[in-house]
Amino acid sequence: MVTITHDKTTKYSNKMSKNIYAYALVREAIAKNIIEKKLTGNLPSERELCATYEVARSTLRQALGQLENMGLIFRKNRSGWYVCPRKLKYDPMRHASFLQYTTEQGFQPSTVLLSKKQIKPCKEISESLHVDKNTSLTSIKRVRSVDGRAVVVEDLSFSNAHLPEIEKHDLSLSISILLKNTYKHHKVLYDISVESCCLFNPIAQHLNTYDGALGLKVTRIVRDQNGVAFEFDREYWRHDALMIENNAKLDVFIQHLKP
Amino acid sequence: MVTITHDKTTKYSNKMSKNIYAYALVREAIAKNIIEKKLTGNLPSERELCATYEVARSTLRQALGQLENMGLIFRKNRSGWYVCPRKLKYDPMRHASFLQYTTEQGFQPSTVLLSKKQIKPCKEISESLHVDKNTSLTSIKRVRSVDGRAVVVEDLSFSNAHLPEIEKHDLSLSISILLKNTYKHHKVLYDISVESCCLFNPIAQHLNTYDGALGLKVTRIVRDQNGVAFEFDREYWRHDALMIENNAKLDVFIQHLKP
DNA sequence: GTGGGTTTTTGGTTCATACCAGATTTTTAA
DNA sequence: TTAAAAATCTGGTATGAACCAAAAACCCAC
Structure with a gap:
């Protein structure tokens, strides 16, 4: 079981705060965990991450898609998301x-x-x-x-x-x-x-x-x-x-x- | 007004046919129109394209996103989608x-x-x-x-x-x-x-x-x-x-x- | 005519829900 | 014991609805 650091007071879907979007907040939160090596190997399931960050699955997947474009994570078909190895x-x-x-x-x-x-x-x-x-x-x-x-x-x-x-x-x-x-x-x-x-x-x-x-x-x-x-x-x-x-x-x- | 060639008998959202997904069919249809120069300048609005291809907006946007990754189209912020100029x-x-x-x-x-x-x-x-x-x-x-x-x-x-x-x-x-x-x-x-x-x-x-x-x-x-x-x-x-x-x-x- | 405010149109974000398809795990039967 | 079948878990696809933010179009008063 992977534990993710996550400030429980942050409401990721609250778009009012600072005009920053939920997907960007989730993206940054996960990216931080990867860069700090708190997250390695495979990520928790999408549905778990939705619960963690309190966002809808489509919002989460938007964040994951950007992390993928950043080269931080990749997916194995229908099996899960994984932290990318070095290039x-x-x-x-x-x-x-x-x-x-x-x-x-x-x-x-x-x-x-x-x-x-x-x-x-x-x-x-x-x-x-x-x-x-x-x-x-x-x-x-x-x-x-x-x-x-x-x-x-x-x-x-x-x-x-x-x-x-x-x-x-x-x-x-x-x-x-x-x-x-x-x-x-x-x-x-x-x-x-x-x-x-x-x-x-x-x-x-x-x-x-x-x-x-x-x-x-x-x-x-x-x-x-x-x-x-x-x-x-x-x-x-x-x-x-x-x-x-x-x-x-x-x-x-x-x-x-x-x- | 842009006219798009589109086989009206094709139901793009019918996933039963040939195990090919709606977003892929829409992507290919639009790509074809761009490559054949039937589509130049700016694309019709997303809502129009949804109606044309009979798919939901999120499905259409998945297709547009891939065309964007292919370097065929790009977007101007909240203004519309455009065919990419040459590289x-x-x-x-x-x-x-x-x-x-x-x-x-x-x-x-x-x-x-x-x-x-x-x-x-x-x-x-x-x-x-x-x-x-x-x-x-x-x-x-x-x-x-x-x-x-x-x-x-x-x-x-x-x-x-x-x-x-x-x-x-x-x-x-x-x-x-x-x-x-x-x-x-x-x-x-x-x-x-x-x-x-x-x-x-x-x-x-x-x-x-x-x-x-x-x-x-x-x-x-x-x-x-x-x-x-x-x-x-x-x-x-x-x-x-x-x-x-x-x-x-x-x-x-x-x-x-x-x- | 033209500048400025208003309306409309556009894409951008987010949600909740449903079901599909393949990978994985568990159970079951030979 | 083991191989096949079933259940479960995962991401993948798709819908439709709602609202937001900015661009663009419009309109009207000056």
Whole structure:
């Protein structure tokens, strides 16, 4: 049983006081308990929280929804609300494997290959990779988890011409290591885009979230040293699972700048 | 008066059919109208839409909320819902001014300086800039708009030691041009982080949105050629206003790689 | 015409209720 | 003992009603 600190004299639904809304008061009260670690793991049930804060369920759910947007809590379908684990720091520009940067940060990573097939590129991909609409590409879908929590669905498309027989490798492992070891692509370049998005089924289901949940979409075009694009990635992340980080590579730059 | 295509035989609130929910059907119907440009500018009022789709207002608002998360529509406080303009493409790594990259993309930019003061750094800033907690920094807040729509609130802190008399310049103009012209910082390096966040008052108010709205937080540490950090930025963006983009600088890299 | 007050319209907040669907736990029967 | 069935708990969906706050439209006196 979880005990929540709660000033019993505060009437959360009393909108007269200070022109502050009930949902905002409840939101702040729960946020405070989470930040001060008085609340960990799973939250009390919605109906319990309604009783605690003396608000209707829809008001409570408005507060919970905002805490979810803040990345403080998340839900498991029809099972309950949970305090979010810390975010994964992720540098889409860095040529590091998922395995590497997750373990560096103390997470237990895992990957499941959902599908592997030959596809014809959509307009966006054919334009990005400069290939004809009828060119066959190797396409894979994967779900990646940290500490048993699914955080990203990847949708990767590879140019067969550039990466011969790629479909014969174990594609549930690190692609960046495969590029390095098998195809000798030690230097690659990325075009990255990041934007806020909504996660819909079936992606939402793979991430154990709901249809319409908040996400971050990372798109990446991978090029070789000559600027030839050979890989097109779409990554759909749980919005609460990651923080994009890109650190200036001082050592490299300074080297170049020294006479 | 806006006319909406709508199959009158579809009962949106009939949950029996196909196990698809009313809010999802309404969401898809409105999304379709927006994508097909049958719906532009402002949407009909919520009560009208309720009548059109035969759902309760709370159900409709759930659909509108998801369309908002998708970046398809946005709201002006108590005035109505509007179809989102296209997103601004923004490369936080590029040393380009807001004026420059907005006009390049055909937007009309403007900036309002909200405040300018001397502050003592918080823990995060003092650690990032490697300055003592009692060092005075010049701090400014600005709101930047494109086509009259406020899209980002900036919170910038500068090291006075590194940028002497910075407080005497017009800080509603481009800082990157100021750095270039006045302080001769032609080459700078950035540490960037991007994450999903919630926008609360007063930031939400500056962006003409509501307390708890979705946002993207961009944090940036600016360093000189020697790696010395002298500026700390926090940017709070409307989540529907931007797309982070970073393009591989092929020309530069290829130059380096050529023998 | 026009400025200022009034009315109307709009979204924003909150409530109470009901029932559904899936996860979880408990009970029951083989 | 264990697997299947039932009960229970949880969040998810949906309704409709009421009232509030601010924006927008309107109107009228000057």
